[in-house]
Amino acid sequence: MIYTGVLTKMQTEFKEPVSYYLVFEDDFLNVNQLIGKNIEIKFEKFQCLNCGSDAPIFRQGFCKSCFFEIPQAADWIMHPELSKAHLDIEDRDLTYEKQVQLQPHIVYLANSSNVKVGVTRKSQVPTRWIDQGAHEAIEIVEVPNRYLAGITEVALKDHVADKTNWRSMLKNDLKDEDLVVWRDKLKPYIPQEALPYFLENHKETNIHFPVLSYPEKPNSLNLLKSQNYSGKLVGIKGQYLLFEDNTVFNVRSNEGLVVSIAVQ
Template structure:
């Protein structure tokens, strides 16, 4: 069997074990069903996720011109504290920015390689946590817009990490932490204008990933450079495919690449 399409972030479903799906235009693959199988993946070409032209990907699945023009690659995406839609100020497209920024957002703690703080739209819970490979997470505050979530994250990352160690996450090097205790510990550092949105008496969410074997020394696959790779898929965590020879492939970091996937 052979499938071809442009890579996009895997779709996930948080069941007893996370289910992963790869949307490849004409095919919709359940990646969990490929675990334990030998697969070959080959690089074909590029396809920008915005203009859909065959242009080299610059960042986040976009060609260079689209990355600097499309509203869904604005600086406020990565730095929510820069959001200005609540003030009626446009960055690239005010209608789009109001639609995305002026909706409920969650500031959360997630534990993947270590405890970290993050921001996501409420409708992206628990998808965001799954994408980060978090085995547990908890919501701290729920605010009405992205700006308030952003300034909260900025305040809290003075006291807790805001990055994931991807190697440690993939090795499943888990630190036992109480996120409820962390939430209470960080409460005093939440900005005054956000204190009223603190979530009381919350519980942790636990996430189980479909992994048969974790890599001891993860090595990242550059499919453009290698052109083709064959290996036995042994698991999926975060947005990474994990193979039995310690090779890992970050699907999200390779969005916009057209690849061919074959069972061998």
């Protein structure tokens, strides 16, 4: 069986364990069902997620032209503290920016390789945690817009990490942490504007991933360089496919690539 389509991040369902799906234009693939099987991934061409052109992907699934023009790739996406829609100030498209920025956002702690702070729209909980490969997470602040979430994250970065060590996450080098203790310890550093939105009664969410075995030395697959790869799928964690030979493939970082996937 061969499936062909443009890669976008895997869709997930919060189950025990998490269920993963690759969604193409005319088909979808339940990736969990491929665990234990040999699959071949082959690069076919590029397809920008915005304009659909076959120009090389620059970042985030977009060609270079789109990346520097569309609101979905503006700086406030990666840096929420730069959000300005609450001030009625446009960056690239005020209508889009209001739609995304002026809705409830969560500042959270997640533990994948270490405890880190992050920001996501409330509607993306727990999807965001799953995508990061976190085995436990907790909400600490729920604010009405992206700007307040951003300045809270910036303030907390001085006291807790804001990055994940992807190799440790994939090797499953885990240390269970009491995130309630972390939350309470960080409360004094939350900006005054966001402090009224502190969540003091939330409990940890635990996440389990469909993995038969973890790589001892993860080796990231560069599909553009190799053009194709074949191996036995042994697990899925975060947005990574894990293979028996220690190869790992980050689906999200390869968005915009048209691939064919053959189940052998």
